[in-house]
Amino acid sequence: MDDSVLLRVGHRVPAASRLRTSRWRGVRSPHLVGWLFVVPALAMYAAFVLLPLALTVQYSLYRWDGIGPSQWVGLKNYATVLTDPDLVGVILNAFKLIFFFSLIPVGLGLVVASVMQRVARGRFGTVTRTVLFLPQIIPLVAAGIAWKWVLSTSGVVNQVLSAVGLDGVTRAWLGDFDFALPAVGIIGAWVLIGLCTILLLTGMSKIDPALYESARLDGAGAVQEFRSITLPSLRQEIGVCITVTVIAALASFDIVYIATGGGPGLATTVPGLDIYQLAFAGRSVGLASALAVVLFILVLVCVLPIQRLARGDET
Amino acid sequence: MSGTDRDGSLTRGGFVRSPRILVTSLALLAMIASACAPGATVAPSASPAPSTALASAPATPASASPSESAAAATPTCGTAPVVLNAYFETGFDIPFKLSAEFTKQFPNVTWNISQDQFSNLMTSTPRLLAGDNPPDLIRLPTMVSLVKDNLLKNLDGYVTAFGWDKWPAAQLAQNRVAADGTRGSGSLYAAGLNYSLTGVFYNKKEAAQIGMTQPPATVAEFEALLAKAKAAKLQPIMAWNASASGGGLAFPLQQLMAAYGPTQPINDWIFQKAGATIDTPTNLTAAQHLQQWIAAGYFNKDTNATEYTDANARFGKGEGVFMFNGDWQDAAYDTAAPGNIGFFVFPSATAGGPVAAMSSPLTYGIAAKAKNADCAAFFLNWVATNPTGRQVDVTVGGSNPGGSTDLAIPPAAAGSIINDTLAAGGPVAKSNGAMDFIANATGTIFAKGWTPELQKMVGGKETPEGLLKAVQAEYRTELAQ
Numbered sequence: 001m002d003d004s005v006l007l008r009v010g011h012r013v014p015a016a017s018r019l020r021t022s023r024w025r026g027v028r029s030p031h032l033v034g035w036l037f038v039v040p041a042l043a044m045y046a047a048f049v050l051l052p053l054a055l056t057v058q059y060s061l062y063r064w065d066g067i068g069p070s071q072w073v074g075l076k077n078y079a080t081v082l083t084d085p086d087l088v089g090v091i092l093n094a095f096k097l098i099f100f101f102s103l104i105p106v107g108l109g110l111v112v113a114s115v116m117q118r119v120a121r122g123r124f125g126t127v128t129r130t131v132l133f134l135p136q137i138i139p140l141v142a143a144g145i146a147w148k149w150v151l152s153t154s155g156v157v158n159q160v161l162s163a164v165g166l167d168g169v170t171r172a173w174l175g176d177f178d179f180a181l182p183a184v185g186i187i188g189a190w191v192l193i194g195l196c197t198i199l200l201l202t203g204m205s206k207i208d209p210a211l212y213e214s215a216r217l218d219g220a221g222a223v224q225e226f227r228s229i230t231l232p233s234l235r236q237e238i239g240v241c242i243t244v245t246v247i248a249a250l251a252s253f254d255i256v257y258i259a260t261g262g263g264p265g266l267a268t269t270v271p272g273l274d275i276y277q278l279a280f281a282g283r284s285v286g287l288a289s290a291l292a293v294v295l296f297i298l299v300l301v302c303v304l305p306i307q308r309l310a311r312g313d314e315t
Numbered sequence: 316m317s318g319t320d321r322d323g324s325l326t327r328g329g330f331v332r333s334p335r336i337l338v339t340s341l342a343l344l345a346m347i348a349s350a351c352a353p354g355a356t357v358a359p360s361a362s363p364a365p366s367t368a369l370a371s372a373p374a375t376p377a378s379a380s381p382s383e384s385a386a387a388a389t390p391t392c393g394t395a396p397v398v399l400n401a402y403f404e405t406g407f408d409i410p411f412k413l414s415a416e417f418t419k420q421f422p423n424v425t426w427n428i429s430q431d432q433f434s435n436l437m438t439s440t441p442r443l444l445a446g447d448n449p450p451d452l453i454r455l456p457t458m459v460s461l462v463k464d465n466l467l468k469n470l471d472g473y474v475t476a477f478g479w480d481k482w483p484a485a486q487l488a489q490n491r492v493a494a495d496g497t498r499g500s501g502s503l504y505a506a507g508l509n510y511s512l513t514g515v516f517y518n519k520k521e522a523a524q525i526g527m528t529q530p531p532a533t534v535a536e537f538e539a540l541l542a543k544a545k546a547a548k549l550q551p552i553m554a555w556n557a558s559a560s561g562g563g564l565a566f567p568l569q570q571l572m573a574a575y576g577p578t579q580p581i582n583d584w585i586f587q588k589a590g591a592t593i594d595t596p597t598n599l600t601a602a603q604h605l606q607q608w609i610a611a612g613y614f615n616k617d618t619n620a621t622e623y624t625d626a627n628a629r630f631g632k633g634e635g636v637f638m639f640n641g642d643w644q645d646a647a648y649d650t651a652a653p654g655n656i657g658f659f660v661f662p663s664a665t666a667g668g669p670v671a672a673m674s675s676p677l678t679y680g681i682a683a684k685a686k687n688a689d690c691a692a693f694f695l696n697w698v699a700t701n702p703t704g705r706q707v708d709v710t711v712g713g714s715n716p717g718g719s720t721d722l723a724i725p726p727a728a729a730g731s732i733i734n735d736t737l738a739a740g741g742p743v744a745k746s747n748g749a750m751d752f753i754a755n756a757t758g759t760i761f762a763k764g765w766t767p768e769l770q771k772m773v774g775g776k777e778t779p780e781g782l783l784k785a786v787q788a789e790y791r792t793e794l795a796q
Contacts, residue, residue: 059353063796067441068464070353080796153617175557175620177774261558262762264619264770265777280438282759283460284796285353 053296060289066279070286077290086266091298093181094250094270100185101192101249106241108189109196110234114226116197117204129201132194140191144258147187148174151259174260180267184259191255192248196241203237204230239310243303250299271295389476390689397424397690402443402453405430407643409508409677409712410454413698416707420697424690437758441466449682451691455505457758458680459587462492462504468681470503473692478719479503482699483744486510486717489676489751498751499586506695507676509714512740513566513641514660514672516648516732521549521636522657530659532666534574534604541613544636551613553626553635556773560623561754562766564605564614564773566639566673569753570661571601573671578750585751587794593753594783602772602779609773619770631656641673642736645713649731658735660742671748672739675755677712709733715740757793764789 060077064070081087112132116125135143150156151173158170173183211229220228231238253272256262262269271291279288403410414426429450431439437456443449444466461467474480479487486507493501515537517527525544531537544551555563572581576597584591608614615621615635630638631651639661648656660670681691698704699718706725708716713733715724727733743749754761764786771777777785 055353062353064353065441065460065464067445067466068460152620172617172620175617175770177771177776263558263767264774265767269767277759277762281762282757282793282796283441287796 056289056292056296058289059285060293062286064285065283066285073286077286078294080287081290081294086269089266090269090271090274093266093268094252096181097185097188097249097252097270098246100182101188101252102242102245104185104189105192105196105245106200106238108193109200109241110231110238112193112197113200113204114230116201118222129198132197134194135191136194140254141258143191144187144255147190148259151183175264177264177267180260180264184256184268187255187259188248188252192245196245199237199241200234203234207233236310239306242306242310246302246306247299250302251295271298390473390693392421392424392687392690392693394423397687399424399426399451399687399690399694400448400685401426401428402436402440402450403428403430404436404454405432407677407712409708410679412707412711413508413704414694416703417694417697420701420703424694444682444684449684449686451681451685451687452679452694453682455678455680457755458490458504458678459492459496459498460758461680463496466683467504468683468685468688470506470681470692473696474503477692477696479506479696482717482719485744485747485749486676490678497587497589499582499588505676505678505680506699507717508679508695508698509677509708509712510674510717510740511641511643511677511714512672512674512736512743513570513639514658514736514739515570516630516638516640516644516656516658518630518633518636518652519655519657521633525549525636531662533662533668534571534664537662538604538608541608541611541637545612550615550635551637552608552615553630553638554614554618555621555623555626556614556618556766556770557620557622558762558766558770561761562769563623563626563639564618564769565752565754565761565765567608568601568605568769569673569750570639570671571604572598572753573748573750574661574664574668575600575604578671578748581750581753584790585753585756587756592787593790594787598783599779602782606772606779614773619773627651642713642733645732645736646711649733654730656732658732658739660739669746669748670742671746671750672743673752674740674743674749675751676717677714709737756790759793760786760790763793 061072061074062070063073063077116128152158153170153172155173157173161167161170171179173179176183207229211233212225215225215229251272252270253276256268256270256273257276260268262273272295275288275291275295278284278291282288399414401410401414403414411428414428418424418426433454433456436454440453440456441461441464443453444461445464455461455467458467474487487503488499490505490507491501491503492498521544522540525540525547527540531540541551552567554567569581576595580591580595581593581598584593615626615629621629626638627640627644627647628651629635631648633652642658660672662668663670679695681688685691698708699716700722702725705716705718705722708714709725709727710733713727713736715737724737727737754765768777768782768785772779772782
């Protein structure tokens with residue numbers, strides 16, 4: 001995503017400035033000026049994103065424990081990673097998380113944002129926005145631990161269930177094969193819903209109120225307004241939300257690591273966790289890198305179509 | 316990292332146009348980069364040549380320096396000021412107390428102590444050892460790969476210099492690594508500050524309630540007690556099995572393994588001896604018993620979500636008649652429930668049969684490049700031989716200080732569980748029943764083998780046969796990597 005932003009800067013700044021500058025400075029300089037603006041960001045991006053990425057690709061072709069001598073193994077690491085019988089299940093877990101990390105926050109975010117847009121303006125709206133956004137500024141590790149308490153045997157969730165006579169339903173949610181993944185998913189949804197709501201709300205504030213007025217004159221109800229005006233106008237914002245949250249789901253690590261550590265069994269194990277274990281516990285840096293590259297490609301394959309769809313006719 | 320040149324070419328090039336180009340250009344870059352392999356010193360592609368690759372590493376392997384100094388005299392800390400650079404494990408008082416006492420006795424030695432959680436040490440130890448300021452003394456989570464990378468000092472010279480060869484051989488075996496990378500024999504690469512012991516802790520009040528007057532003499536007797544506890548509506552066993560702390564059900568499982576079969580094959584498996592397997596008939600019997608315990612509801616219902624510290628806290632508060640754990644927990648139990656928690660060694664399958672326990676050294680090693688290796692080795696020897704050092708070992712650590720069998724084991728405070736656990740060491744030693752822990756066989760066998768499989772078993776999604784087969788398969792895969 002960051003690169004797409006860079007691309008646009010790379011295209012547009014020179015394009016815009018060309019008209020003014022080309023008259024007295026020649027053709028090449030505007031490009032130069034454009035790149036000059038981009039260089040600081042690009043240098044950071046190169047040093048902290050592109051270089052590690054390239055190194056990861058390089059490491060994935062070696063058998064290496066991170067310290068000692070390495071041995072060139074070609075694509076063998078990829079063969080090992082891709083033939084791991086657990087891999088499908090682990091990747092599937094990441095896709096299941098998309099439902100919680102992506103669909104729920106974006107869906108609920110749309111509802112909440114449009115309700116707020118209609119009724120909760122002024123001070124109440126500010127308070128609501130702040131509360132919804134809070135999970136974003138709490139360190140994920142702290143949030144994960146707090147959620148672990150909430151979902152534990154003696155946690156709030158079970159206390160409430162017991163209080164309403166649902167003792168039979170109580171369980172150690174994060175240790176249950178059927179509920180651990182949804183429980184982790186709900187933590188993710190809690191974290192991401194605020195981000196999505198704020199993004200969508202900002203998008204809504206850009207929509208021309210005249211559109212709504214004329215729709216109302218034509219007799220459109222709230223639902224129809226939402227479907228015919230709000231939703232199409234928010235196409236880009238929704239695209240950004242989905243992109244960010246899908247990446248969060250597929251590349252999830254922190255929430256899972258803190259909440260369940262991948263258990264029980266492999267019920268909540270995701271590729272990110274596998275990469276961590278391979279690299280730091282197993283010291284198989286090559287294998288871990290290969291899995292990381294596979295995950296990287298997987299994320300690209302999922303996110304690029306979303307980007308294209310969201311941009312639509314714009315590009 | 317030596318990446319500035321590559322970084323520079325990337326920024327100057329500025330060719331990032333679209334993700335597709337990005338990917339291809341990265342692949343290209345990787346091709347170029349693959350000309351220089353990762354790792355400190357390396358011959359690229361085709362020629363693996365591990366021996367030449369090591370050429371530029373500081374050639375300190377084998378018994379170079381210690382044997383020289385050993386030949387001259389027993390290594391000491393001298394009289395000039397020495398600052399020992401040490402890495403200790405957070406949460407365990409014993410190395411801190413020992414180092415303080417050592418300085419009291421040898422004022423020229425002071426300490427520069429860093430500390431970290433065990434899990435962080437797992438990941439950072441290789442870098443610390445390979446770094447510019449290598450520790451003189453460091454808590455070691457694993458050894459084999461560190462030895463392979465020539466990061467640890469070979470202590471063979473000290474063994475003869477200090478007379479460690481006269482100690483019980485089993486004490487040092489776990490810290491020996493052979494040339495083929497198997498543990499249990501070969502050169503010594505670490506020493507234990509003390510030697511822990513596992514078994515069964517029990518709540519005395521609750522045990523009396525179910526009519527336990529003396530420790531069970533057989534597994535069958537123990538299982539009868541479990542049944543009684545269940546019938547009395549008590550929690551028979553408190554156990555942790557959440558991924559965050561690792562599958563604690565491996566404790567009862569390994570105790571059962573040693574009750575139904577010999578310990579040697581288990582140790583062979585842990586030490587990665589050729590052809591070793593965990594999938595044996597007696598281990599299957601053990602796994603079947605564990606499954607019966609699970610099915611009978613002997614473990615806390617939320618064991619798959621229970622972490623180590625929670626389980627201990629709950630046991631200390633009286634939840635659980637029994638708990639499988641080790642003597643490192645002694646002091647905490649003494650505080651949580653003074654006088655109410657006892658300990659026994661897990662019984663054999665047959666009355667009077669050999670008993671066994673997981674017993675491992677609190678392992679500390681010396682970096683291959685350590686500046687004060689002799690002094691660090693002198694400290695390790697002091698811990699095992701000095702009366703005050705041994706006393707600290709017992710009172711603070713709760714474990715056997717090891718060393719020569721001629722030396723008496725210092726007494727613990729009256730009424731402390733430490734007395735029970737120390738006494739238990741006798742029968743275990745007599746039947747040569749010390750085992751390393753099955754979770755230590757490889758770097759990830761616990762996280763990727765035992766823990767998920769045991770959790771599945773708790774969830775009714777794994778059979779005893781499947782458990783052993785899956786772990787063995789994971790073991791094979793990891794060794795092949």
